Amino acid sequence: MTQHTVTGFDDELRTLSQILVAMGGKAEESLADSVHALARQDHSLAEHVIARDDAIDDAEREIEEKAVLTLAKRQPVAGDLREVMAAIRISSDLERIGDLAKNIAKRVLVLNQTMLPQSVMLGLENMSEKALLQLKDVLDSYTRREVDVALDVWARDQEIDAMYNSVFRELLTYMIEDPRLITGCTHLLFVAKNIERIGDHSTNIAETVHYLVTGEPLSDDRPKHDTLTDPVVADEAV
Amino acid sequence: MDATITTEASPTEAPAPAELVNNQKMTARKVDVFYGDKQALFDVDLDIHEHQVISLIGPSGCGKSTFLRCLNRMNDTIDGCRVTGAIELDDQDIYEKSIDVVEIRARVGMVFQKPNPFPKSIYENVAYGPRIHGMTRSKAELEEVVVTSLQRAGLFEEVKDRLESPGTGLSGGQQQRLCIARAIAVSPEVILMDEPCSALDPIATAKIEELMDELRTNYTIVIVTHSMQQAARVSQRTAFFHLGYLVEEGETDQIFTNPQDDRTHDYITGRFG
Numbered sequence: 001m002t003q004h005t006v007t008g009f010d011d012e013l014r015t016l017s018q019i020l021v022a023m024g025g026k027a028e029e030s031l032a033d034s035v036h037a038l039a040r041q042d043h044s045l046a047e048h049v050i051a052r053d054d055a056i057d058d059a060e061r062e063i064e065e066k067a068v069l070t071l072a073k074r075q076p077v078a079g080d081l082r083e084v085m086a087a088i089r090i091s092s093d094l095e096r097i098g099d100l101a102k103n104i105a106k107r108v109l110v111l112n113q114t115m116l117p118q119s120v121m122l123g124l125e126n127m128s129e130k131a132l133l134q135l136k137d138v139l140d141s142y143t144r145r146e147v148d149v150a151l152d153v154w155a156r157d158q159e160i161d162a163m164y165n166s167v168f169r170e171l172l173t174y175m176i177e178d179p180r181l182i183t184g185c186t187h188l189l190f191v192a193k194n195i196e197r198i199g200d201h202s203t204n205i206a207e208t209v210h211y212l213v214t215g216e217p218l219s220d221d222r223p224k225h226d227t228l229t230d231p232v233v234a235d236e237a238v
Numbered sequence: 239m240d241a242t243i244t245t246e247a248s249p250t251e252a253p254a255p256a257e258l259v260n261n262q263k264m265t266a267r268k269v270d271v272f273y274g275d276k277q278a279l280f281d282v283d284l285d286i287h288e289h290q291v292i293s294l295i296g297p298s299g300c301g302k303s304t305f306l307r308c309l310n311r312m313n314d315t316i317d318g319c320r321v322t323g324a325i326e327l328d329d330q331d332i333y334e335k336s337i338d339v340v341e342i343r344a345r346v347g348m349v350f351q352k353p354n355p356f357p358k359s360i361y362e363n364v365a366y367g368p369r370i371h372g373m374t375r376s377k378a379e380l381e382e383v384v385v386t387s388l389q390r391a392g393l394f395e396e397v398k399d400r401l402e403s404p405g406t407g408l409s410g411g412q413q414q415r416l417c418i419a420r421a422i423a424v425s426p427e428v429i430l431m432d433e434p435c436s437a438l439d440p441i442a443t444a445k446i447e448e449l450m451d452e453l454r455t456n457y458t459i460v461i462v463t464h465s466m467q468q469a470a471r472v473s474q475r476t477a478f479f480h481l482g483y484l485v486e487e488g489e490t491d492q493i494f495t496n497p498q499d500d501r502t503h504d505y506i507t508g509r510f511g
Contacts (some may be wrong), residue, residue, distance in 0.1 A: 002509045009508065075467055077494045080507045215496030 012070045013080065016063060016087040017143075020094075023059035024139040026052060027094045028132060030101035031198060035128035037108045038191060039121055049105035056098035063091040078215075086212040090142065093201040093208075097135070100194040100201075105186045116184045117174045120167060124191060127163040131195050134160065134202040141209050150209040153202055154218065160199035167192045260367045263288040263428060263458040264309060264346075267412065269323035271304050271313065278304045282323070282484045284477060286428070291450055293469035293490065296479035302462050305479065306430050306475070310346035310458060311339050344371055347426035351433040353413030355405035355420070360397050363405040363416055364388060367424040373417040383423055390456075391419035392449045411442020418449065421459075429453065431461040435468065447472050466506050470494045 004010050037045040055193050070076065076084055134153050141149035171185045171192070184219050208219045264286040266493070271279035279301045284307075286292055295300040304313070311332060312318045325332050332342050355363050364384045367373075374380040386400075388394035393415040397408070404414050414434060421429055431450075435443040450459055450472050464468050469476050470490060477487040478501070486499040496504045504510050 002504055004508050005510065006508060074508075077466065077470065077506050078497050078503050081495065 006074075009070075009076075011045050012066065012074070013083050016066055016070070016084065019059055019063050019066070020087050020090055021139070021143055023056060023063070023091060023094050024135075024142070026056050026059070027097045027101070028135055028139070030056070030098055030105075031128060031135065031195075033103035033189075034108070035125060035195070036100040037105055038111070039125055041111070043109060046105040046108035050102050050168065053098050055096060060091045060095040063087050068123070076101040082212045082215060086142075086208050089208045090205050093204045097198050097201050100198050104191050104194050107191060111184060111187055115181055116188065117170075117181065118186055120170050120174070120185075121171045123163065123167045123170065124188065124195065127160060127167065127192065130160050130163065131199045134199055137208065138202045138205045142205065142212075145209075145213050147196055147210055150206040150213075154206040154210075157199050157203045160187070160196055164192050164196040167217050261288045261422040262286065262399045263328065265324075265326045266305070267309070267326075269308060269321065269325060270394075271301070271303070271308060271322075272318075272320045273316070274318040278482055279308075280482045284484060284487060286458060286460060287475065288458050289454050289456075290475060291454050291461060291473040292475040292477060293473035294460065294462045294477050294479060295464075295466060295469050295505070296485075297510070298464075300479040301482045302477075302479045303432055305484075306432055306460060306462050307330065309428070309430055310343050310348055312343075312348065314339065344424045345426055346428040346430060347421035347424065348430045348432070349414070349417050349421055349434050351409055352437050353417050355390045355408070355413050357404065357415050358407070359402045360388075360405045360416060360509055361401040364419050367420060371424055373424065387419040390422050390453065392445060392452075393419055409442070411438050411445060414438060414442065414446060415449065418446075418453075422453075427458065428458045431459065433462055433464060436464060442473045443468070466494075478505060480505065 030052055033045050033052075034049045036042065037049065067088050070084055074080070134156060137149055138153040140146070141153065168189065171189050175182045175185045210216070211217045262285045266282055266284045266286075269279055269282040269284075270277060278382045282301075282305060284305075290490065294306060296302045308321055308325055309332075311320055321333060327342070327345065331337070331345075356366060358366070361384055364387050365380055368380060368383050374383055385394060388397065393412060396412060397403075397416075405413065408416060414437075418429075418434075435446050438446065447468065450461070453459060461469075461473065473490045476490045476493040478485045478493065478497075478499070480501050486493065486497060486502045488498075493502065494506060497506060
């Protein structure tokens with residue numbers, strides 16, 4: 001794209017984008033580390049994830065401040081305006097991802113003595129790998145302004161939803177079989193839900209990237225795979 | 239609760255907002271303008287919708303003011319200026335030989351960049367037009383036109399006690415509103431504004447912008463502006479000119495959030511011009 005006549009404007013937009021990309025990297029690390037910490041019962045790694053969340057929160061604040069300043073100073077329109085709006089929106093999704101990863105890490109610290117079904121752990125690891133790939137792809141689509149990749153991420157979220165449903169059912173079975181597992185399983189259920197929510201945030205980011213590049217909002221008929229609201233499962237869940 | 243829901247009109251039953259009704263007040267078709275040998279406008283097609291404000295934007299020398307001046311034949315006053323193509327006001331070609339130019343300029347009024355009140359009293363500035371056009375039959379009727387025009391221009395309250403003082407003694411913003419009152423006094427259908435706020439401070443500018451929004455209920459407004467923010471604020475539609483061509487025209491909301499042409503995008507985002 002051609003440069004602005006006022007080059008300071010270009011610098012401001014570039015800075016926003018750079019902070020966002022760095023923030024995205026941290027969110028990716030936190031997600032990966034939190035699930036690793038869970039699988040290996042690695043408390044120091046979990047502590048690390050918890051500590052890193054401050055840096056993610058700081059990045060969101062920094063982006064918001066800079067974005068507000070740019071809006072006030074430059075009154076951006078069209079592509080420039082979408083650039084600023086996208087930075088604000090994506091940073092808020094990344095901040096939530098950071099929070100969810102931190103929540104997983106906190107559960108690692110309390111799960112210490114609790115009995116955990118190992119097969120579910122495998123399911124969770126697969127799920128988080130999938131969510132991590134989604135997050136990585138959607139951040140790449142932002143960096144390279146690639147709508148196709150963003151659309152791919154957007155459409156693939158149902159796979160994570162499906163994995164979540166199967167982890168949910170499995171945990172339910174364990175809890176029915178052995179009430180001593182209920183505490184641990186409940187924690188894992190929250191972990192699964194957190195990962196599923198992280199997937200949702202990645203699709204939000206995909207929608208933002210679509211808007212950023214094309215100027216058109218994505219319609220809201222994303223394929224969903226949420227069978228938990230089916231009557232049968234809903235009954236089980238009660 | 240149910241009652242509230244059922245009384246709400248469904249979107250399909252609601253009448254279309256005025257903006258969506260397709261009612262062209264003026265149309266330009268294949269308009270070319272030449273200054274001597276130099277062509278200033280190329281093949282411009284543009285519709286101007288009734289009771290809307292349309293902004294003409296573009297870098298200096300892009301032809302937007304030239305186009306504006308075509309709409310009430312102000313270009314006739316420039317030596318060597320030639321206009322081809324068709325410009326219609328209510329389906330009537332304003333460049334037809336039988337047309338009375340003075341009548342066209344009464345129906346399509348104009349406000350200029352620099353406030354240019356006559357060196358007369360405030361009252362006379364506004365009364366001048368209706369008087370020479372023989373639009374009023376009595377002094378009382380003329381006075382009513384003057385008062386109404388000043389009111390519509392949002393100036394009456396500020397000047398009602400000094401209507402006999404010279405118009406040139408007002409502040410810049412007041413002078414510009416006096417010029418708008420003068421334009422309104424002859425009951426135009428369309429008001430052309432050529433950068434009406436470029437010589438005014440932000441408060442006077444805000445008053446004119448507020449006024450434009452009120453005026454469009456009675457008139458159709460075409461404004462040339464160098465302020466992109468002003469175009470975004472005051473107009474329903476925006477047309478972008480570049481190097482004598484009309485590059486893109488559309489709803490203002492769309493032009494400023496998602497322009498379709500790269501040149502429009504580069505201009506409104508401050509990348510050239």
